[in-house]
Amino acid sequence: MAKVVVIGAGVGGMSAAARLAKAGHDVTVFEGSDRTGGKCRTKWIGNYAFDTGPSLLTLPAVYRDLFLKTGKRIEHILKIEPVDPAFEYNFADKTRITFPNLSLKGTCDSIESVLGKEAGNQWHNLMQRAEHMWDVSRGPFVESELKSISSLIAKKGFLGNLKVIAPLTSLRKLTGKYTSNPYLSKIIDRYATYSGSDPRKVPAVLLTIAFVESSFGAWHIKGGIGQLSNAIENRCLELGVKFELNTTVTRITTKNSAATGVEVNGKFYPADFVVANADAELVYNKLLDGKVKEASPERKKLAKATKSLAGFSLLLGLDNSKISGLAPVMPHHSIYFPNDYDAEFDDIFVKKIPVTDPTIYICAPNDPEMVKGNNLEAWSVLINAPRHEPGSGWDWNNGSALYAAKIIAKLDELGLRVSERLEVMEFQTPADLEEEVSAPGGSIYGTSSNGARSAFLRASNTSPLKNLYCVGGSAHPGGGLPLVGISAEIVTEAIGPK
Secondary structure, eight states, rough: EEEEEEEBBBHHHHHHHHHHHHHEEEEEOSSSSSSSSEEEETEEHHHHHHEEOOOSSSTTHHHHHHHTTSSSGGGGOOEEEEOOOOOOETTTTEEEEEEEEHHHHHHHHHHHHHHHHHHHHHHHHHHHHHHHHHHHIIIISSSSOOOOOHHHHHHHHHHHHHHHHHHBBBBBHHHHHHOOOOHHHHHHHHHHGTTTTTTTSBGGGGGHHHHHHHHOOOOEETTTHHHHHHOOOOOHTTTTEEESSSOOOOOOEETTTEEEEEEEEEEEOOOOOEOOOOOOOHHIIISSOOOOOOGHHHHHEEEEEEEOOOOEEEEEEEEEGGGGSOOOOOOSSEEESSHHHHHHHHIIIIISOSSOOOOOOEEEOOGGGBBSSEEEEEEEEEEOOOOOOOOTTOOSSSSSHHHHHHHHHHHHHHOOOHEEEHHEEEEEEEHHHHHHHHOGGGOSBOOOOOOOTHHHHSOOOOOSSSEEEETTTTTOOOOHHHHHHHHHHHHHHOOOOO
């Protein structure tokens, strides 16, 4: 039995902890805050519950596998329901396209009904390409540890797969080969933001996200996505994992090119293995001593990588009894695009200022377990935003309330009647996210996927230091609940059983 220390009780850290405990290891999780879950949290404010991080579950099989392999069936613990329609896309000229859940034909039919037969066929062809990309990239790129370009080249069939994946082609450029329809292009561009990236720079392989979403569905967990974090925590406790909350790791100790444990407030906790579910930038630039030369390759990778965008979120509790007439009927997920989508990415990545005319994402679950009372709605609103970088970029400690008011005014302009029925409002800035979950600059996904080599600039799951491993959104294969869950499985397999 090996002694394992996990730094951080986010979903990735807890998923690894559960798997490692099931494998027979003695696992302790150190968490700096007073709660588990990291960014994946459902927060109650008065009579309203809000998902403050992920607002939907894709690839639920990742977590079905986690629970099944650690001794329980997820269906016996959580109520997971399909979201239908999956998404409603709204454009500046009032064009609206609805994507049904789990139906490529239904999606193509919906597109055709609004944009014409040619557009429906173009989407079908795009999804065929995305499926092909997913088939060849899933094993070697997503579900396996990505060690180096040379290790990929050595794999059978790599060159043929490379042609399919088109690593030197951007998502924007690939989309342009299949369609010039501006509405479809914006929808595809949005998938770049799933990794906190710029669609003009991300590799074309991110098109696979559209296929995954269409084929495996968009899902809601009754009571909020934060129930997943709670369930994983309980699974850990049942397997004997120990949690130390309000306990911030200040140093990863090393000896002879290997991690030996952690320090907390000057106290040493020895470990055979250290699993870091902290942002890789924090791990390599703060928790490891700068003199640890073995960490140099990872530090250089992180320095080259573009950090992911951040997010400005609003939690809105709405009381429909305050207004005359009927409140607007909202689908579970709505996206309102601006007229100029490129300007949004210029504001974030070039000008480093709050987006002047942002895309607005609204999660409005019709879930009675997320409100206490009738005629109430709990909305989570997310705006893409630049990182919190006082001195070199934007300082989110200033002007945030005014920006929140601007978003509310925009929602009213869209006919959503928010200010008339607003009972609860709380906003979270990138500065808040940095403080609450130790995400440098409030970057949601650690590093972005901007650039052909971006996948190789993420932190490796197996560190150059012996016995140190990285898990979570800033490590391979990336951010988002499915990929974080996959990273935990990769790390567990790398460590092995007792």
